[in-house]
Amino acid sequence: MSSPYASSTMSSPCYSSDDDMSRKGTPDRVFKEPEYPVVIVDQKYCANYPVQLNFEKNRQDEDKFKITDEDGNILFKAKKKKSGCRVMVDESDQPVISFTTKHITMHRRRQAYKGDHHEHHRLFTVKKTRGYKSLRYDVYMTSNMTESTFNYRVYDNFKDGTSIIFAQDKVTVLAQLHTQVSRKKEVKTEDKFSVSVSPNVDKAFVSALLIIREEVRKSRYKGYES
Numbered sequence: 001m002s003s004p005y006a007s008s009t010m011s012s013p014c015y016s017s018d019d020d021m022s023r024k025g026t027p028d029r030v031f032k033e034p035e036y037p038v039v040i041v042d043q044k045y046c047a048n049y050p051v052q053l054n055f056e057k058n059r060q061d062e063d064k065f066k067i068t069d070e071d072g073n074i075l076f077k078a079k080k081k082k083s084g085c086r087v088m089v090d091e092s093d094q095p096v097i098s099f100t101t102k103h104i105t106m107h108r109r110r111q112a113y114k115g116d117h118h119e120h121h122r123l124f125t126v127k128k129t130r131g132y133k134s135l136r137y138d139v140y141m142t143s144n145m146t147e148s149t150f151n152y153r154v155y156d157n158f159k160d161g162t163s164i165i166f167a168q169d170k171v172t173v174l175a176q177l178h179t180q181v182s183r184k185k186e187v188k189t190e191d192k193f194s195v196s197v198s199p200n201v202d203k204a205f206v207s208a209l210l211i212i213r214e215e216v217r218k219s220r221y222k223g224y225e226s
Contacts, residue, residue, distance in 0.1 A: 031173045033198045038167075038174055040123060040141075040205035041097055041114060053203060054194045055210060065214075067207050076207050085117050086215070088208055097123070097208045110212045124151070126212050133159045135181075137213055154213050156181040165209060174201045177210070 037046055051069065058064035065078040065088075076096060078088040087098040098117040099110045110126040111117075122142050129136045134157050138150035149168060156163045163177040179193040197206050 030171065032171055034167070034172050034174065034200060037200040038202055038205070040202045041208075042202070042204065045202045045204040046200050047197075047203070049199050051197050051203065052194055053197060053207065054192070055207075055214075056192050057214070065211055075203065078207075078211050086211065087116065088204070088211065096204050099126075099208065099212060110215075112208055112212075126154075126209065128216050133157065137209065137216065139209065152209075154209055156213075165206060174198055175206045175210075 037043070039046060053075070054068045054070070054072075056066045056068070058066070064080075065076075066074060067076040067078075068074050074091050076088050076090060077093075078086055080086045085098055085100045088096050090096050095115045097112055097114060099112040100117055112123045112126070114121040114123050124142060125140045125147075127138050127140070127147075129138055134155060136156070137154035139152040139154070140147045141151045144151055152165060152167055152174065153170075154163070154165050158181065161180040163179065163181045165174040165176075166172055167174065175195050175197045177193060177195045195206065195210065197203055
């Protein structure tokens with residue numbers, strides 16, 4: 001599978017300025033692959049080549065997800081427990097990562113833990129923010145105590161309908177979704193979508209971020225969030 005960012009002439013979709021409040025936008029930026037491995041959950045979830053992940057939601061139970069590779073092999077499954085915590089397991093049903101929702105916060109923060117959340121090995125926090133023509137899910141690693149700037153971001157650009165995951169520099173791309181995004185609340189979330197993951201990027205980390213994104217989107221469309 002060839003990398004969608006391999007060409008030095010390929011530029012990113014146009015998006016707004018850093019604070020996302022400018023109506024003028026900024027010139028296209030050139031995407032690049034990570035120069036170093038992005039390992040958040042485990043090195044074994046990294047491949048030295050680009051991969052495609054396919055996400056599928058259970059139509060009978062929207063709280064269940066299945067993530068497969070290009071050959072249809074199950075990599076991860078995710079479901080919500082009675083406690084409200086969601087856990088993502090591997091093909092052997094072993095917990096990989098779990099996350100909880102802090103309902104009392106304005107931004108509906110999600111906290112992610114390695115393995116089962118009862119082990120209290122927190123990895124990162126995700127916070128939803130809104131821009132002029134975008135919806136952003138900012139990721140703060142546990143070591144980022146001040147949260148003055150994000151470490152990673154899932155960026156839904158309503159202007160051109162693209163959705164990408166990039167690093168703090170906003171040009172290093174971890175993954176790109178193959179689906180159109182919209183700011184309209186009445187638009188339903190999709191049952192299936194795929195994502196291209198850059199080489200040496202943790203697939204479990206990307207999968208967890210996109211499941212969190214889907215949770216936020218679902219609650220937004222149902223009117224729970226602005």
